[in-house]
Amino acid sequence: MKVKNISFVAMFAALTAIGAFIKIPIPYIPFTLQIVAVYLSGALLGARLGFFSQLCYIAIGLVGVPVFADGGGFTYVLKPSFGYLLGYAIAAFVGGLLIHRYRYTSFRAIFLSNLFSLFIVYLIGCAWLYMAMKWLLQAPLSAKQVIVTGFLLPVPGDLILCLFSTLLIMKISPQINRYLGKENKKWAKPSL
Numbered sequence: 001m002k003v004k005n006i007s008f009v010a011m012f013a014a015l016t017a018i019g020a021f022i023k024i025p026i027p028y029i030p031f032t033l034q035i036v037a038v039y040l041s042g043a044l045l046g047a048r049l050g051f052f053s054q055l056c057y058i059a060i061g062l063v064g065v066p067v068f069a070d071g072g073g074f075t076y077v078l079k080p081s082f083g084y085l086l087g088y089a090i091a092a093f094v095g096g097l098l099i100h101r102y103r104y105t106s107f108r109a110i111f112l113s114n115l116f117s118l119f120i121v122y123l124i125g126c127a128w129l130y131m132a133m134k135w136l137l138q139a140p141l142s143a144k145q146v147i148v149t150g151f152l153l154p155v156p157g158d159l160i161l162c163l164f165s166t167l168l169i170m171k172i173s174p175q176i177n178r179y180l181g182k183e184n185k186k187w188a189k190p191s192l
Helices: 003-020 034-045 047-063 074-078 083-100 105-134 143-150 155-180
Strands: none
Touching: 003 034, 003 047, 034 047, 034 083, 034 105, 034 155, 047 074, 047 083, 074 083, 083 105, 105 143, 105 155
């Protein structure tokens, strides 16, 4: 891996950590700005580097650095919200894969890619929330409670962040791609 790629991976891991501290507390799953860094890492770095940036973030938190919304350490895997963190890595990979493989440049295509990434985060996160509450914390939630607390409460804000991130991706992707050596004429004039 080139030094500048490592730098970008580290930078997006740091951005994810910063997003963890900008939060609105809601039951079980805090609403944070981490998802913005997930969208950006996949779209701007590509599938592989975006995945590594989120994996780096998770690894740093699991070794004990308090970069997660509620701290850090290996016991964080027992928290109901840990599945969302796992979802971040998969979502960054899938979002990057969709955008770069199919050369998405329109607002609609990037937004749909981000939306699909968000769906992945919620799918993995809600499944982990259900299992953690039932088997690890011995305080089971019904499927309806998981959907309400793990999806319906935080999703409106995440949809707004999805829209904001799409606009941001369209604005800065040509510059990032130039620095990464991925000059692509299609990114020169994104279309709405």
